[in-house]
Amino acid sequence: MSARVVLYRLALYRRRRMLLALVLGMIAFETLIIVIARTIPPEQLFAGSVRQPPSAFRAFSGSGGEVSLASYPGLLGAGLVHPFWIAMQLTVVGSLGAAAVAADVEAGTIELLMVRPISRARLLAERTAALVTGSILVTTAAMTAIAVGVAASPRLHDAVPLRGVAAAGVLGLGLALCIAGPVLAVSAAGRHRAQVVGATIALGAVGFAVNFVAQAWSAVSFLRFVSPFHYYTPADALVSGTVPVGSLTLLLGAGLAGIAAAAWLLARRDLAP
Amino acid sequence: MAAVIQLTALTKRYGTTVGIEQLDLEVEAGEVLGFLGPNGAGKTTTIRCMVGLLSPTAGTVRVLGLDPIADHKRLTPQVGYLPGELRLYGELTGAQHLGLLGDLQGRTTPRRDELCQRLELTTRDLGRPVRDYSHGMKQKLGLVQALQHDPEVVILDEPTEGLDPLVQETFYALVSEASQAGRTVFLSSHVLPEVQRACRRVAIVRAGRLVTVEAVAALREARARRVRLTFPDGHDPATVGVDARWSPTWSGTELRLLVHPDEIVPALRRLLELPVTDLAVEEAGLDEAFLAFYRHAEADAEARQPKAPAWGARPWADRAKPGRR
Numbered sequence: 277m278s279a280r281v282v283l284y285r286l287a288l289y290r291r292r293r294m295l296l297a298l299v300l301g302m303i304a305f306e307t308l309i310i311v312i313a314r315t316i317p318p319e320q321l322f323a324g325s326v327r328q329p330p331s332a333f334r335a336f337s338g339s340g341g342e343v344s345l346a347s348y349p350g351l352l353g354a355g356l357v358h359p360f361w362i363a364m365q366l367t368v369v370g371s372l373g374a375a376a377v378a379a380d381v382e383a384g385t386i387e388l389l390m391v392r393p394i395s396r397a398r399l400l401a402e403r404t405a406a407l408v409t410g411s412i413l414v415t416t417a418a419m420t421a422i423a424v425g426v427a428a429s430p431r432l433h434d435a436v437p438l439r440g441v442a443a444a445g446v447l448g449l450g451l452a453l454c455i456a457g458p459v460l461a462v463s464a465a466g467r468h469r470a471q472v473v474g475a476t477i478a479l480g481a482v483g484f485a486v487n488f489v490a491q492a493w494s495a496v497s498f499l500r501f502v503s504p505f506h507y508y509t510p511a512d513a514l515v516s517g518t519v520p521v522g523s524l525t526l527l528l529g530a531g532l533a534g535i536a537a538a539a540w541l542l543a544r545r546d547l548a549p
Numbered sequence: 550m551a552a553v554i555q556l557t558a559l560t561k562r563y564g565t566t567v568g569i570e571q572l573d574l575e576v577e578a579g580e581v582l583g584f585l586g587p588n589g590a591g592k593t594t595t596i597r598c599m600v601g602l603l604s605p606t607a608g609t610v611r612v613l614g615l616d617p618i619a620d621h622k623r624l625t626p627q628v629g630y631l632p633g634e635l636r637l638y639g640e641l642t643g644a645q646h647l648g649l650l651g652d653l654q655g656r657t658t659p660r661r662d663e664l665c666q667r668l669e670l671t672t673r674d675l676g677r678p679v680r681d682y683s684h685g686m687k688q689k690l691g692l693v694q695a696l697q698h699d700p701e702v703v704i705l706d707e708p709t710e711g712l713d714p715l716v717q718e719t720f721y722a723l724v725s726e727a728s729q730a731g732r733t734v735f736l737s738s739h740v741l742p743e744v745q746r747a748c749r750r751v752a753i754v755r756a757g758r759l760v761t762v763e764a765v766a767a768l769r770e771a772r773a774r775r776v777r778l779t780f781p782d783g784h785d786p787a788t789v790g791v792d793a794r795w796s797p798t799w800s801g802t803e804l805r806l807l808v809h810p811d812e813i814v815p816a817l818r819r820l821l822e823l824p825v826t827d828l829a830v831e832e833a834g835l836d837e838a839f840l841a842f843y844r845h846a847e848a849d850a851e852a853r854q855p856k857a858p859a860w861g862a863r864p865w866a867d868r869a870k871p872g873r874r
Contacts, residue, residue: 384636392653
């Protein structure tokens with residue numbers, strides 16, 4: 277193992293099989309979405325009452341309201357906010373987030389690592405880099421599958437530019453990092469990987485549910501602003517071909533705030549099993 | 550000679566639970582110090598403060614003149630550490646572990662091959678995932694990773710746990726060589742013979758407090774005398790009135806007692822008045838001396854209560870005052 281970035285490489289090496297499975301799963305899932313989208317002719321897609329679904333359905337289309345679920349970008353966007361997609365992203369964040377600190381504390385291996393000339397900042401930096409790498413791998417796999425499908429289908433390509441696929445991918449990575457920040461903070465302060473996995477699920481599932489409820493019920497619509505999924509609009513990015521800078525900034529800002537909190541917590545804690 | 554390890558009023562609490570309290574201890578260069586105490590006495594807490602895993606609640610820790618937390622990156626390349634409960638990455642091989650930990654150490658590992666050879670870790674062993682290792686093999690790997698970079702200070706927590714007698718011999722030789730080479734060794738254990746074998750001085754902790762720091766030779770001299778009395782067949786043990794403070798135990802017609810050396814002569818005069826057929830006096834084992842330290846430290850604590858002190862508390866308790874070296 278190279279003397280440099282040892283902790284980064286160790287985290288990825290130990291989860292290589294999980295990452296491979298998630299990459300293949302993402303490719304298979306997005307390929308399935310592409311195949312389904314290609315089988316629906318335009319006249320069926322835009323016919324009937326499906327054209328104007330309830331506003332809460334925006335939560336499932338990945339759009340702020342610009343793109344209907346009953347469109348090709350809406351269908352592809354739905355594949356990027358589908359619970360399966362979210363679950364796979366959360367698996368990466370939860371697993372590599374736990375691996376940052378808490379898993380080593382729980383297993384007792386932290387005692388071997390941190391009695392060597394490694395600063396706590398370096399531990400967090402390398403483990404955060406491993407998490408980001410995992411998210412990039414899984415997101416790139418999904419986006420590559422979509423890009424290949426879009427490029428291979430003139431009907432889809434007319435509705436979705438390839439730069440839109442890239443933009444949606446960048447936004448997806450922003451969502452993953454937004455959730456990763458607080459998860460890393462939990463890992464930096466925690467003693468058990470279950471705490472980190474629980475926090476990951478809570479942030480992902482509760483965040484999605486809050487966004488859905490806020491869109492379905494006008495009385496609590498203000499709550500959508502606290503959900504990361506409100507800022508994650510891949511269907512809009514697929515159509516426009518641009519990354520919504522404001523939303524991405526907010527997602528990355530929340531993630532960086534979480535990482536800063538993680539660094540603060542890690543510097544002040546005891547590191548013993 | 551300057552102290553390589555210096556603990557001053559070291560205190561570590563976990564909420565309301567005391568890990569270690571007001572511990573003062575110094576270890577000089579080239580010394581092998583035994584750190585002795587039963588499970589839960591605070592040995593591992595002290596060691597974790599020394600390697601920077603725990604921050605003290607109060608007091609100071611200096612190793613090679615450096616603070617283990619503030620000067621972590623400067624200190625740790627010079628330290629070799631074997632944890633009490635060695636946890637490894639099950640899917641990595643022994644060789645991968647040594648490579649990984651050597652890389653993280655940031656120093657060359659000139660002794661790796663030699664240590665593997667002496668501790669009988671073969672190339673085949675090192676090529677297997679450590680989840681397939683026995684406890685003893687893991688411990689050998691732990692010793693290699695702690696010593697492979699030839700550190701200035703070696704901190705070992707229960708190092709011979711799980712090692713077979715032959716490998717233990719090798720371990721003692723390694724400790725002796727380290728000391729001769731000017732390395733400082735801090736060896737924590739609850740096994741007295743291990744400390745007796747490897748160390749010149751021993752610090753004894755109990756319930757988070759330092760009981761004493763003694764030369765092993767002095768501890769040996771101070772140990773109790775074991776007295777064996779044989780009575781005629783049919784003699785009623787109930788008629789033999791010996792003091793409970795001598796820890797009497799019967800085995801058939803034989804009575805065994807543990808008597809403090811300061812009391813052995815008057816005790817023997819009293820015992821010879823009994824109808825014994827045989828009498829033998831010998832030095833108690835060092836384990837018993839160790840246990841006596843605990844017994845009398847407890848008696849000392851009780852003596853501070855408003856009631857009569859237990860027998861034997863005074864001569865032993867004088868040594869047992871915390872902080873005394």
